[in-house]
Amino acid sequence: MSEVRVAGGLDKGFARLAAMRRLFAGRNPRELPDYGRRAAAAWVARNAAPVPAGIRVEQINATFRGHRILPPGESRGRLLYIHGGGLVYYDSSTFLPFLADLALVSRMEILALDYPKAPEHSANDILASVTSSAEVALRELGWAGSHGAMMIAGDSVGALLAMILAHGPLRGRFDAMHLIYPVADAGRTYPEQFASGHFLDKDTMNWFGGFIEPLFVPLGGSPCKLAPASLRNLPPCTIHLAECDILHDEGRALVSCCESADILQSVLLHKGLPHDFCLYFGAVPAARRAVDVIARHLGRHDPG
Numbered sequence: 645m646s647e648v649r650v651a652g653g654l655d656k657g658f659a660r661l662a663a664m665r666r667l668f669a670g671r672n673p674r675e676l677p678d679y680g681r682r683a684a685a686a687w688v689a690r691n692a693a694p695v696p697a698g699i700r701v702e703q704i705n706a707t708f709r710g711h712r713i714l715p716p717g718e719s720r721g722r723l724l725y726i727h728g729g730g731l732v733y734y735d736s737s738t739f740l741p742f743l744a745d746l747a748l749v750s751r752m753e754i755l756a757l758d759y760p761k762a763p764e765h766s767a768n769d770i771l772a773s774v775t776s777s778a779e780v781a782l783r784e785l786g787w788a789g790s791h792g793a794m795m796i797a798g799d800s801v802g803a804l805l806a807m808i809l810a811h812g813p814l815r816g817r818f819d820a821m822h823l824i825y826p827v828a829d830a831g832r833t834y835p836e837q838f839a840s841g842h843f844l845d846k847d848t849m850n851w852f853g854g855f856i857e858p859l860f861v862p863l864g865g866s867p868c869k870l871a872p873a874s875l876r877n878l879p880p881c882t883i884h885l886a887e888c889d890i891l892h893d894e895g896r897a898l899v900s901c902c903e904s905a906d907i908l909q910s911v912l913l914h915k916g917l918p919h920d921f922c923l924y925f926g927a928v929p930a931a932r933r934a935v936d937v938i939a940r941h942l943g944r945h946d947p948g
Contacts, residue, residue: 654842654888655916657928661691662841662918674851679763684733692741693926699744703737707784708777709758711736713743719753720943721793724778724818726809728800728827728920730852731762731770742922742935749939752795755781762855771859774805775813782817795942796879797822799922800844800891801856804828808862811877820909821881822942825919828868829894830860838890844919849890868897875905882910882941889919912937 654662665687673680695701698716723746727739736743736756747754759773782788796818798806803826810818832853839846860866864874881902885895902908914921914934922938925931 653916654918655928655930657930658843658888658916658918658921658924661924661927662843665843666841679732681733681761685735685738688734688738688923691924691927693745693932695741695744696748699748701740701744704781707780709736710777710781711740711743711756712785713740713747713754713756715747715751715753717751719792720751721753721795721819722787723750723752723754723795723797723942724782724787724806724809725754725756726759726774726796726798726802726805727756728798728802729761730848731767731801731855732852733761738923741926745925745935746939746942749936750943752793752942755785755787757781767855767858771805771808771862775809778809778814782814788817793819795820795822797824797942798826799824800919801827801852801859804856804859804867807867807878808859810879811874812862815877818879821879822884822938823881823898824884824922824938825886825889825891826867826883826895826898827856827891828898829866830857831866831894833893834890835893838888838892838918842888842890842918843921844890846890866894868894868901870901872901872905875901875907878902878905878907880907880909882912883908884938885911885913886917886919886921887913887915888917891919910941912941 700714702712704710727734735758743754743756757777759770796806796810803823810821834846883899899911917934921931925935
């Protein structure tokens with residue numbers, strides 16, 4: 645693998661979107677009763693693509709909560725998806741346009757889980773909920789003995805939760821893992837060039853970090869600093885890096901560690917894109933292209 649370097653600037657479409665976001669920003673979301681959750685979800689929704697025709701979406705609110713997304717025709721495999729949002733924001737419905745597009749292109753059946761949010765709930769409570777929901781969902785949907793590829797994926801802190809599940813309670817259940825701009829380090833040192841104006845700023849990430857930090861304990865430390873022997877508990881992984889992302893450096897470090905552990909299938913650098921680009925592919929052509937790349941890589945996996 646050749647070294648990944650940050651060379652270019654923020655994509656022009658995202659630069660315009662960031663300017664609009666600043667223009668319409670109101671009070672500090674931490675001062676609002678819901679920490680700005682409704683406003684954040686509404687902002688994403690106004691820039692999202694529609695769910696493509698032919699995709700079936702089922703909302704589940706029984707023994708676990710989430711959305712099941714089914715492609716047209718027979719699926720090639722199954723994907724368990726854990727969404728990001730710093731443990732504070734979003735739910736699986738926010739990610740439906742992105743996940744529906746993944747399902748359409750990859751022909752994967754996708755299950756996106758919901759979980760309780762910080763700061764009302766601790767990281768340990770959130771992890772316990774995700775673990776229980778995943779175990780129940782795999783059993784009730786009949787995925788445990790299914791044919792075709794079984795994958796797990798997540799973005800941002802959802803990628804960290806996916807690593808914890810695949811490393812511990814659900815070890816050995818997945819053929820592959822996709823990590824999209826992952827949270828991978830408890831150190832909280834961030835590149836200054838992306839500290840603000842790139843959709844996830846340093847101040848917000850430090851706030852999230854206080855909630856996220858206990859999640860590193862089950863792994864035995866930051867994923868980007870684990871020994872190869874520990875990382876080999878994870879399935880083969882593909883890591884997607886956003887070039888203009890405050891988490892870019894820790895993502896690069898995770899790439900190196902996974903390569904040393906011989907579990908790295910591929911690494912894709914999405915140039916000019918910021919954190920959370922997957923949520924905005926309805927508004928920015930560069931994000932549309934990147935989501936298509938992610939979907940095609942999902943569809944390439946052959947469980948053998």
